[in-house]
Amino acid sequence: MMNAKEIKARIKSVQDTRKITNAMYMIASTKMRKARNDLDKTRPYFKALYEEMEHIFKSVEDIESRYVCTSAGNGDNGKTYGVLVITADKGLAGSYNKNVIKEAMELISKYKINKLFVVGEYGRRFFMQRDINIEKSFLYTAQNPTMDRAREIAALLLDMYDKGGLDEIYIIYSDMKNSLATKVIQRRLLPFQRTHFHSIEDEKVQIFEVFPSVSVVVDSLVKSWLSGFIYSALVESFCSEQSSRMAAMYSANKNAEKIMETLTIQYNLVRQANITQEITEVTASAKAQIRKRKKEVL
Numbered sequence: 025m026m027n028a029k030e031i032k033a034r035i036k037s038v039q040d041t042r043k044i045t046n047a048m049y050m051i052a053s054t055k056m057r058k059a060r061n062d063l064d065k066t067r068p069y070f071k072a073l074y075e076e077m078e079h080i081f082k083s084v085e086d087i088e089s090r091y092v093c094t095s096a097g098n099g100d101n102g103k104t105y106g107v108l109v110i111t112a113d114k115g116l117a118g119s120y121n122k123n124v125i126k127e128a129m130e131l132i133s134k135y136k137i138n139k140l141f142v143v144g145e146y147g148r149r150f151f152m153q154r155d156i157n158i159e160k161s162f163l164y165t166a167q168n169p170t171m172d173r174a175r176e177i178a179a180l181l182l183d184m185y186d187k188g189g190l191d192e193i194y195i196i197y198s199d200m201k202n203s204l205a206t207k208v209i210q211r212r213l214l215p216f217q218r219t220h221f222h223s224i225e226d227e228k229v230q231i232f233e234v235f236p237s238v239s240v241v242v243d244s245l246v247k248s249w250l251s252g253f254i255y256s257a258l259v260e261s262f263c264s265e266q267s268s269r270m271a272a273m274y275s276a277n278k279n280a281e282k283i284m285e286t287l288t289i290q291y292n293l294v295r296q297a298n299i300t301q302e303i304t305e306v307t308a309s310a311k312a313q314i315r316k317r318k319k320e321v322l
Contacts, residue, residue: 026290026294028291028298031287031291031294032291034287035281035284035291037281038283038284038287039244039280039284041276041280042276042277042280042281042284045273045276045277045280046277047115048269048273049269049270049273049274049277052266052267052269052273055167055168055262056262056263056266056270059168059259059262059266062259063256063259063263066252066255067256068106069252070248070252070253070255071246072266073143073248073249073252074249076245077242077249080238080242080245080311081216082191084241084257087232087238087239088239089238089242089243089246090186090243091214091215091243091246092215092216092217092242093215093216093217094263102188103191103192104139104190104191104192104250105136105190105193105194106136106138106139106140106141106159106181106184106190106192106193106194107128107131107132107141107193107194107196108141108143108177108181108194108195108196108213108254109124109125109128109140109141109142109147109196109197110124110143110144110147110195110196110257110258110261111124111125111143111144111145111146111147111150111166111261111267112144112145112166112261113144113145113146113147113165113166113167114145116269116273116274117269118268118272118275119267119268120198120206120264120268120269121144121146121147121150123148123198123206124147124208125194125262126208127208127210128147128196131194131196131210132156135192135194136147139159139160139184139189139190140156140157140158140159141158141159141161141162141177141180141181142158142160142161142162143162143166143177143258144166145166146164147185159284160175162176166265168260168262169258169259169261169262170255170290173255173258174251174252176257177197178250178251178254179215181193181213181250182197182214182246182247182250185214189216192212193212193213193214194208194210195209195210195211195213195253195254195257196209196213197209197257197258197260197264198260198261199263200260200263200266200267201259206264206267206268209257209290212248213253214246219242234296241275243317266274302320
């Protein structure tokens with residue numbers, strides 16, 4: 025059992041750790057609010073863009089475009105698959121990174137992914153340690169996502185897709201459902217399926233003419249939509265990371281409080297035992313002195 029000095033040192037260590045976890049909780053909270061505000065500023069434009077694409081897919085039966093397919097791909101049929109995986113730069117975020125990596129490994133195993141694209145230092149280290157080839161590792165941080173970075177990623181993926189280097193492109197990221205829960209999302213970015221666009225009811229769709237052609241308009245919209253979707257995924261992942269970190273730090277704070285409570289009880293018990301022992305020793309010494317004096321008098 026630890027003595028009073030060791031328990032006191034342990035309590036101080038736990039207090040110092042709790043200060044760090046409290047600070048990390050506050051920082052994560054601030055970063056998450058800022059990222060959500062940045063996303064909300066750009067969301068109306070991309071929402072309108074998405075709705076226009078929905079109108080086109082709902083109002084036109086046959087669309088001839090390299091970005092559109094009529095059926096989902098199943099298995100590895102000689103196609104070249106690519107996946108964009110968005111992770112964090114560091115840990116201390118609960119199961120956030122592990123859930124994304126798990127989903128990515130399942131997809132890689134299912135489709136025999138040929139080309140892997142990674143955002144985030146955690147994902148880079150994970151795949152490199154397991155000798156999994158990374159086609160492109162975006163070296164900028166996963167922190168503070170920007171539209172410029174999203175456009176860079178989208179441009180690279182589109183260029184490889186247009187040149188035939190990729191037949192299907194997937195994305196794996198985390199979506200923050202609420203302040204308490206996040207969910208890993210796996211979605212095929214290209215080519216499109218009609219099932220991707222289903223929020224507009226058929227009776228509400230307005231038939232309209234498209235100039236110069238549906239294919240040209242779709243090809244033009246895809247570039248902006250893809251940049252917006254990737255930006256949204258980057259921000260949602262960043263918010264999910266901060267939310268997971270807040271939950272982890274909150275849990276760490278609660279555990280620290282329980283540990284401190286237990287240590288305080290132990291410290292009080294040890295201190296009381298020491299005081300009792302000191303009183304006993306003083307009393308015994310006093311009694312011994314009294315007996316000695318009595319013997320001297322006799």
